Amino acid sequence: xxxxxxxxxxxxxxxxxxxxxxxxxxxxxxxxxxxxxxxxxxxxxxxxxxxxxxxxxxxxxxxxxxxxxxxxxxxxxxxxxxxxxxxxxxxxxxxxxxxxxxxxxxxxxxxxxxxxxxxxxxxxxxxxxxxxxxxxxxxxxxxxxxxxxxxxxxxxxxxxxxxxxxxxxxxxxxxxxxxxxxxxxxxxxxxxxxxxxxxxxxxxxxxxxxxxxxxxxxxxxxxxxxxxxxxxxxxxxxxxxxxxxxxxxxxxxxxxxxxxxxxxxxxxxxxxxxxxxxxxxxxxxxxxxxxxxxxxxxxxxxxxxxxxxxxxxxxxxxxxxxxxxxxxxxxxxxxxxxxxxxxxxxxxxxxxxxxxxxxxxxxxxxxxxxxxxxxxxxxxxxxxxxxxxxxxxxxxxxxxxx
Ligand code: FAD
Numbered sequence: 394x395x396x397x398x399x400x401x402x403x404x405x406x407x408x409x410x411x412x413x414x415x416x417x418x419x420x421x422x423x424x425x426x427x428x429x430x431x432x433x434x435x436x437x438x439x440x441x442x443x444x445x446x447x448x449x450x451x452x453x454x455x456x457x458x459x460x461x462x463x464x465x466x467x468x469x470x471x472x473x474x475x476x477x478x479x480x481x482x483x484x485x486x487x488x489x490x491x492x493x494x495x496x497x498x499x500x501x502x503x504x505x506x507x508x509x510x511x512x513x514x515x516x517x518x519x520x521x522x523x524x525x526x527x528x529x530x531x532x533x534x535x536x537x538x539x540x541x542x543x544x545x546x547x548x549x550x551x552x553x554x555x556x557x558x559x560x561x562x563x564x565x566x567x568x569x570x571x572x573x574x575x576x577x578x579x580x581x582x583x584x585x586x587x588x589x590x591x592x593x594x595x596x597x598x599x600x601x602x603x604x605x606x607x608x609x610x611x612x613x614x615x616x617x618x619x620x621x622x623x624x625x626x627x628x629x630x631x632x633x634x635x636x637x638x639x640x641x642x643x644x645x646x647x648x649x650x651x652x653x654x655x656x657x658x659x660x661x662x663x664x665x666x667x668x669x670x671x672x673x674x675x676x677x678x679x680x681x682x683x684x685x686x687x688x689x690x691x692x693x694x695x696x697x698x699x700x701x702x703x704x705x706x707x708x709x710x711x712x713x714x715x716x717x718x719x720x721x722x723x724x725x726x727x728x729x730x731x732x733x734x735x736x737x738x739x740x741x742x743x744x745x746x747x748x749x750x751x752x753x754x755x756x757x758x759x760x761x762x763x764x765x766x767x768x769x770x771x772x773x774x775x776x777x778x779x780x781x782x783x784x785x786x787x788x789x790x791x792x793x794x795x
Contacts, residue, residue: 407441409433409494411666414704420711421483428484432491435464440495444618445756448496451613453620455578457499462533466492467506471515476528483714486659490710493660494667496759497766498619500660501773505574506530508652510537513583513595516648517640522597526581538579540570540598540624541646547572548779548794551643553593555586555626564596564636566604566629572773576622577607583637584624585646595640596631604629615769617762651727653774655717658730661770662706664763665738669699671758672745679750686748695744702737709733725787732780739767 447454469485471477493500529535546552555568582598604627676687713730716722742764746753771777786792
């Protein structure tokens with residue numbers, strides 16, 4: 394039997410160039426392009442050379458936290474007076490696109506810090522809370538997490554059991570949260586809990602508060618380079634100054650999720666672009682039947698469909714970013730983009746995996762890592778089906794998830 398010839402592993406030097414079939418770059422400002430190019434360089438230098446090994450070891454590259462702070466990836470849209478970047482939503486979207494091109498887990502870390510920690514403090518916090526936390530979150534001196542999901546309440550967070558009782562000078566918090574990105578490395582957590590009057594409020598938990606513990610969730614096959622954990626609250630005395638004064642009800646928590654879904658819409662396109670580019674290059678180099686496999690119609694069909702979907706998703710992101718900048722984007726518009734772009738990214742990753750044949754499952758290429766990561770991205774911040782039901786409710790006026 395003839396020994397199979399293996400295509401040599403891809404050179405680990407990252408020479409990514411993004412597809413831009415519809416000249417969408419023409420719609421970007423000089424600042425957008427500058428931000429994208431700085432983050433792309435960062436990803437090539439700091440993420441792609443190491444992330445596969447961290448994913449294999451199921452370890453979060455914690456050294457990146459300060460580096461994200463340095464390049465302005467934390468608090469990108471927060472005003473500069475609080476240490477943020479003061480950038481617009483399209484610049485922020487391009488950042489998440491580039492970071493997720495490297496790895497969805499790295500983008501998860503950035504999304505949580507921006508949309509689920511800094512955003513609620515900025516939108517719902519007191520001035521003292523903003524001064525105390527935002528500048529250090531922006532530099533990465535502090536890392537945060539967001540606790541909404543509970544063991545018995547995922548898609549239905551309105552039924553949460555985590556609760557607090559008002560005492561004279563503190564709130565007594567009990568309960569638990571699960572599947573929390575960054576939980577076990579977080580210095581602070583935005584935790585959503587029900588008051589003794591039945592109202593949902595947001596509290597800022599700080600590492601070291603007695604009765605507050607975290608534990609890492611092991612054995613994940615997805616987002617392996619991201620850290621995910623549980624938060625447990627046992628008679629935690631949370632100072633009254635740590636309640637977000639302007640967050641009332643579940644709608645405030647859901648507002649944070651909208652911000653996160655917006656970043657995910659862009660991020661998923663980054664993962665799709667990487668899978669497409671790797672598959673395109675591989676198909677030109679891989680010889681079967683004495684020809685590059687790129688010469689076969691069925692391979693071209695896959696590549697053509699990938700590029701079509703990526704181009705549509707890029708346009709969706711740009712338009713959604715414009716609506717976000719104008720303050721006009723609705724939650725249903727954001728859900729449409731999150732659902733569509735994660736779905737197309739998963740399909741692109743699956744087709745890329747096919748094009749690479751056996752090499753598609755190897756850690757020498759990023760495809761399988763992206764494919765497995767995107768399975769989580771499709772579930773978190775509201776599952777694929779819940780996004781669809783948000784759209785359904787918008788179309789019909791009838792929420793079908795209740
Ligand atoms: P369930 O709600 O039990 O849903 C299971 C299935 O039932 C899904 O297919 C769902 O679509 C379907 N379903 C549920 N209700 C309906 C309905 N009414 N109609 C139709 N179908 C329905 N949460 C946080 O709070 N903070 C985080 O930082 C965070 N990070 C995460 C990181 C990872 C890696 C993962 C995997 C999850 C993370 N989550 C986080 C949790 C995530 O948001 C939840 O997993 C998600 O909301 C779904 O909840 P669930 O897993 O309990 O699924």
